[in-house]
Amino acid sequence: MFVSEIDMLSPRSLKECLYILENEKASLRLLAGGTDAVVRMKEGKWRPDCWVSLKHVEELRFITIQKDEIQIGPMTTHSEIIASPLLQAHADVLVQACQEIGAAQMQNMGTLGGNIATASPAGDTIPALYALGAVIELTSLSGKREMDVEDFFIGPGKTAANPNEIITKIAFNVRDKNDIGIFQKLGPRKAQSISIVNVAVTLSMKEGTNQCTGGRIAFGSAGPTAIRARKCEALLTLGALTNEMIANIGKVAWKEVMPISDIRASASYRRDMASALLERGLYRLMKRWAEDGKQSL
Template sequence: MLVSEIDVVSPLTLNECLAILSNEETNTRIIAGGTDAVVRMKDGKWLPEKWININGLTELRYIIERDGQIHIGPLTTHSDIIHSSLLQKKADVLVEASREVGAIQMQNIGTIGGNIGTASPAGDTIPALYVLNAVLELRSLTNTRLVPIEEFFIGPGKTVLKQNEMITNIIIQPQSENEIGIFQKLGPRKAQSISIVNVAISLLMGEGHQVVKGKIAFGSVGPTIIRAKKCESIMTLGPLTDELIQNIAKIAWKEVMPITDVRATAKYRRDMASALLERGLYRLMRRWENK
């Protein structure tokens, strides 16, 4: 397909965009930052009849705290997230994940809504959103529904999003004073490539090294993001000692479900998932001691 053959429409308002999406006779696809679009078109995977360019819908670019929750617009860029004082204080794991999304140029252009909508198991912000209990607002011209992020993805590149819907809000639960988070990524080149394995960890701490509640989400080790529920349950059994951390890491090796592809073997991904989790837990303990 030649660039001259691509049909692009740029709505001026959200309602105009939803009206375009409601036309079931036309195969459409939304584009914002477009960091994935050219690659997918070259691969012959994204070839809609019409692209809907929503980059000008500034009403969808925001980070606000309201009623005890943090609301993030889908057009919020990774750079917006990185420089948000609110997210630095109350969603540090998401800030760390956004820092790992490509080079600075990509962080300036790429949006969190696009990272979610692409539905890649390797998407860097998605594990962070899992441990922040994110809920997605999906809107059509006639309906609005809220979908927990763990119910949004149904496979690589596949979601429950309907043809006439778009993501209009991402709602996360702010971390408390006793909650700490971290994002770890393994890639061929730091912050420049698709993750071979990534992991987001969020811990609600009690006295000493006691974990009251822990959340762990792995990327690139399954068809969708994997919540390491067994690891999470073991974390609360006692203080997070060296022995317990190492046992949790061993369990993670069995809990992930990676495949072998051109970037890594399944065994290597299992080994690295275990190692990244162990390293992340040690780093979090050091942060907690210094807090």
């Protein structure tokens, strides 16, 4: 099969797209930024009868705030997320994750919805969305439904979306002034690399101290889907985030991840790096917290 030998539909509105998904009898696959599509087609893994391009569905590209909720359209590109002052202020962990997705060309073409729908265990934005407690909105001709991002992924390349549904919104709460976050990634080279392992962390801090009142930790490339590290999270609030406490949390992470061995890294190496990345991320967050003058020394 040559990549050029494909059929494609290009709806101009969400309603038209949903009608196609509901009524077309051929096997279909949605095409967002297309950064993975050509590679997968050459590998023979994605061979629908017809692609449905979302390029012209402009109503799916937005970054807005409604009351205390930030909303992002699935066709919003990684570059648009990186450049957004709103997301820089309230979702820096997602901004940092998008900065790690390939080179500028990939960031200009790739979309948040595409990264989510591909459902790769190594997808960089997915742990960030776990850490933000994001909610995914799915829409069909029958209506809308919402689900927590953690429930959306059911396996490598598999999601809970029905064939007639499309992601129409990604939403999460505006963070508090004392919330901080970080994304850490280990790849085989600086740019355009798939994660060997990555981690996203968000913390809610008590001003004037290094005491954490709550937090989320999520790993990518450490299991069949992104992994929420709940045992590590439970340790965050047990005491001040001292160097000793951070080291203990890193040790728990080594046991909590469930990586596999593949061509890029062994399971043992991934465990070691997951632990090290989390420790490094927590150290950097505490340093930033102190430098911002919100921790009494």
